[in-house]
Amino acid sequence: MDANPDLPIPVSLIAGRYLLFAVDAVTYLRREHHICGVTIGTLPQAPQQNVFLGLPLELMPEEVRLLVEKGLAYVIDDAMAHQHGLANASARKRVHYVKHLRDKGRQAAISQTGAKEHSRALALSKARSKALKAPTIRAASHDESEDTNLTDTAEQDSLFGPSTPSGLASSDSLSITTFGVTPASSASLLTPPPPPPAYAEASLPAVPESYPMFKHLHSNGYFPSPGLRFGCQYMVYPGDPLRFHSHFLASYVGWHQELDLMDLVGGGRLGTGVKKGYLIGGVEKKKNQDNADMGTERVRTFSIEWASM
Amino acid sequence: MAEFDEDDPSLAHSSPYPNSHSIPSHPIDVDLSEETQDFRFLSALTSNTALANSATTPSVASDAIATSIASTETVIPKRGTKDFEPNPTRSQQNALRASRQAMHDVLSGERVHGSKNWVVGYFVGSMGGEGESEPLGGRDRREEGIGLQDRDKRLRGCVVRIDQPRGSTFRTMGVSDRENRIWLLPEEALYCIERGSLDIRWGLPEAEKDDVKGGPVTGGNDEGSAKRDDKYDDDDDDDAPAFSDLPMSLQGAYATFISDKDLTLARYTVFAGLRRLGYTVIRAPTWHDSCPSSSQTWQEDKAEDHSTTTHARTVSPPPASTSQQSFFNWPSLRTFITSVFQLLFRWKSPSKPYHRHPNSCPSLGPLVAPGLYRSYTDIYRALALIPFHNPTSKPQHAHTAPAPTSSPERPSIQPQPPNPSMTSTTPPFRISYHVYKPTTPYRKTSPPAPDFHLAVIDAHAHPTIPNLTELGTLLEEMPLHDPRKDEKLKKGRAEMRLKAGTRSVVLAVVDNGVVSFLRLAEMGSGREKIYEGKVGRGGGKRSGRGRGAGRGRGRGR
């Protein structure tokens, strides 16, 4: 986990959305810069649920802009990058890529067999303790670790469900069928385009008008996160969302925008109903006496609590 | 004296009708996917089933995990595991570190394909231009390039071809061709590769053999193929893997299949989320913005009442003066005699036009003329004034009558000229997907009527909720389910019928990767006359007939 990626981190821009496919980058940004994003990918380990999701990580435009402004990341047009990369993929590169994946596949096969053996050993010890009561031939022959007995596979069946006996039975430590691998990122095949030089004016991602409030909250140590489900623009966490509940439900309001009082009532009820604070924030526009709209801009935030509960 | 304090939390959990036993209240569902959960719970699950750090055949894994995840609700406590706020204790730091490590480990999980279930698919499209998969009348370059013999319309838009499909994953997705190959749409292909069920290669195997355009970057791009030829002249070019040997990475898959015209990331996120839970998700005919909006093709209740509802009336001109009300009131006596006859002969009177009382004065008030009233039904009938939308009448098409309304009086001022664009749905308020429940048997050859119609909306691209025109036209395309004709609902309370609604649609709103579903249903409150259930001596909430034969509908009419 402590392998820090090279900075600046390339962020994939695909059809207007920002995605990250490198797990090291994801962990690094979360830990060091409290940028969390939203995992949107199916987990191969548990593909039939929505509670835990994996790569890719979708970043808000606000998050990407913040990172770009700090020089921590840069944006690449991934469709173009792949197109060019594939067109220019030299033979050597391709050979290297396939070999790399083959090695990975081999490793995965070994580790899985190892894991299966480990579980098998566990099962054996359990069976042994059972067999102490009723010793059979089966129990005796289980001392060999490389048993390909049918009863052995039957035991495996009970542990792993209907497994594929042929594939496993024929596998031993010498001739392991290599697994295929689908890598998460294309880094092993394509080199991403380089970041723009420092002197070039970076084109910043377009962000909604709430960006100043986002930045303000982030700079004060909070972890803002998309808040649509909870009826707000950002859910604001005091720490990593893995370990903390959100404290605020934040919405941005323009400084001179007319507010409906009912919205304040609703927001207050919303927050207090789930033990969170309803927060509204905006960029204060101080008017100078001489010139309108000239003056320091700072973000002000206010929290509202429903007092009647 | 003590009315219900709506805010009393203890009352919030009791049923609004203490004497009823059959009405389920809507629980505030604790949806675990709403907040980030600690990945250590998932690690515990995976290690229990001996799948740590590797993935076996996904079907085996998923079965095992599915049963575990189904009881995840009990495994992950609903509250109490998280801390309130950061504090300097070491125990908190350790927990945080462990949690982050667990997340890192899970996210690093490699997508591997075991020997038995290794399914390979070939990318048939071309990059940069994925969006233009609209049905074309003429030749499709891609199909030519891959030598497809039959111009199967169903294959338009498909991007991956699987020559030797295996497993049950493809039962509810993809299109089969004559040679028993499966062709996948971009969302299906992306979903399969993401869950580890599919190994997609960048090019077609036959492409290299015949040197026909079939690589991912050719598609007519001569420059590309020339370059490729050059590369073949490199050293080791005989061993150089062809595109059909290069597995696509997940990143490559996203870059290839997600486009902002066809399969947007929002649409894919919704698709994948529902698929993971077992739903069957199929593209709707109105997938593309340019497709005409579907007319009513679903079976509709033929027994539609085109007649207006019982609230319809004709206007009788208001009298010049309000005369003193005499008791021997003609309408009153008439209604009395009519009701007696009806009671005796149990006629159910068809809805007759309501004749407004001569002393009722809608122009200046009061609507309810002074006089003697036998029941509140008459009073309520006299109060009808505001036109409302009638959901059961057939939707109008352009250049005909305006939107169906039920007017209590035929208004002399008709403010609604027909709006020609009123009948076609506007993006993004169009149906993207037809969704079937996991329990619904889905057959590709003859799909049943969808359980849900889904429209996908990107909250940042379209931040405002639909206006009445957009919502109305969208709802009008939905099949009609009249709750008054439903066996269970027609005997129940009016509130249940109103909540069910006549036409409904599901909106999936996506905000930076977070999906929220809303069901919008046409309520049609004007059709449920609540007073009919309340009129009667001693009040009492009666649903249905009530005692005797004389109350409710029989009376007063």
Place this chain on the structure above:
Amino acid sequence: MEPSDTPVPADISNTKVPKSKPQRPRRPNYNHIHKDLLPLQVHPLPVLIPHNPLSLLVIALSYLTQIISPPPRQPIYNAYFSSATSSIHVTDPTTARKLWEMGFFGKGSLSRSEPTWLDSQSKKGDTSEELTNKRREERRQAKLERAQKEQEAIEQKLKEEAHTNGSGLKVNTRGLNGIVSVMESASPTTDGALNSTGPIHGYNERKGQLEANGIPTPPPTSTSSEASLINNSVTKKQLRIKSVRFSPTIEAREFDLSSPIISPIKSPGPSLLTQQMPNSVPLTENQEHLQLSHEEAFFLAYGLGMLEIYADDSDILLPTSSLLSLFRRYSYFPPRSLSMQAEPDDPFMLSYAVYHHYRSLGWVVRSGVKFSVDYLLYHRGPVFSHAEFAVMMLPSYSHLYWSATEEQRKMVQTKTGKTWWWLHCMNRVQSQVKKNLVLCYVDVPPPLEEHEKYVQDDIGKLFARYNIRDVSVKRWIPNRSRD
């Protein structure tokens, strides 16, 4: 089952609490009290039992009785419009009671809803408002205690960890190192912070600075009144462990319910009804009046014709057409002057259309401001059950007139541009209190054209130009919709 009913005030002796036992008071017979659905008397004939020929005779007899001695006409009640409060006041207690009982109209100015102030003055037990206050106070206390306990638990843990660290009770920077690095990772290391008075080191420093900048600590461990005190009392000493200290004095704003706002006593105009004196003459003067909203008052006056409204403290009776104009102007704040033209989307027109629509269907319609919606719909009334529907009125400008010019389109956009976040907020609030959110679209007609100007004086025709369409909103949860 008498055929004639004289208007009798409700028997309030039902509601007196039995003195001896501290059990729940006997619930009044709401079915009887609220048997009338609207403030109009109906005189139903006895029920016809088909197989009993005698019943026909009974009916005929009662019918004849009604001819011979007809029941009195519908009474007309009085109220007055108060421009100070922009609402309609009903000061006569009998009228107030009637309006509340027959259809749940109005709100007691000194009560939560039903005008019970006078009774509460004489009652020994607690009013429902006081009960609610007690409950809130208890919850606040409980929250305080829980927060205190949590804080103590954290302190305890810190002490233990420091102990195992071997550096004694005082937590010094060495012990904080491991923590600090994580904390620093949580706070920016660059100069993005607006409050950079130096490098942020130490957890409490950061917290102190947070509070100094006006970012409030969230309420869950404290109530709002506490929060302000806590912020002020946090010191910035580096080695303090406690960051939240609870002030011994709780500052709270309590409203003294026993000192009411004096409302004008004058009851305007002659009353047609010969009042029957209430059974128990209260010693204290009833300082409460019944407050009607514009929509309720207009419904009673225009729809039912049983309310006459006078202007402020005068004897000037406002005819219904003037009422409409008055309410239209007062639906803005500050109220519009008479010279300004009436517009089809005046807030009163839209809100009244919705009010009238649901009332005419039989719903009891009351204000939903406590739940940030426009109206709550009750099947029978607030004493019988919770409201199941929460109605939000949304104007709709679908007529071509409203999209004719760019200016019109912009105006429409400002008036109708509700976002998805707003909708989710509304929906969430309603589902927290077990209500269904209903979006009630009111289609706004274009302004009257020249040849239609006469319609302006015809209230019925005016309202008949609107159109109502309601849509219910509910969260759809894939996990629960699988079967």
